[in-house]
Amino acid sequence: MSYCDIIRDLAALYQDGTASESSCTAVRQHLRHCPQCRQYYRICALKETKQRGFGKINIPKQGEIMGNYEALAKRIKRRRMLTTAVCAAYVWVSVAAFSVLLFVRSRNRR
Numbered sequence: 846m847s848y849c850d851i852i853r854d855l856a857a858l859y860q861d862g863t864a865s866e867s868s869c870t871a872v873r874q875h876l877r878h879c880p881q882c883r884q885y886y887r888i889c890a891l892k893e894t895k896q897r898g899f900g901k902i903n904i905p906k907q908g909e910i911m912g913n914y915e916a917l918a919k920r921i922k923r924r925r926m927l928t929t930a931v932c933a934a935y936v937w938v939s940v941a942a943f944s945v946l947l948f949v950r951s952r953n954r955r
């Protein structure tokens with residue numbers, strides 16, 4: 846394994862920003878003096894940029910997540926109020942109909 850191979854392996858870590866400071870220094874120094882590795886690094890960097898551009902994942906920010914939860918909470922609250930109102934109206938109509946039925950029956954008995 847040549848020194849160029851080692852630098853090319855480290856170049857991926859250097860590009861990701863995960864290489865140690867001493868590895869970064871070694872990569873930078875080598876790239877200054879080795880045109881083959883410099884060319885390799887440029888091609889890798891270009892591929893990485895293209896991959897990042899195509900494989901972009903849309904991660905919502907914290908505020909957007911909270912906005913979605915607030916909108917969902919509002920919808921749930923609204924639906925709960927609507928359900929309660931419909932149930933109350935149903936009970937009220939039932940009681941009214943039963944009262945009317947009792948009134949009519951008591952009137953007919955007389």
Ligand SMILES: [Zn+2]
Nearest residue numbers: 849879881882
């Ligand atoms: Zn090299």
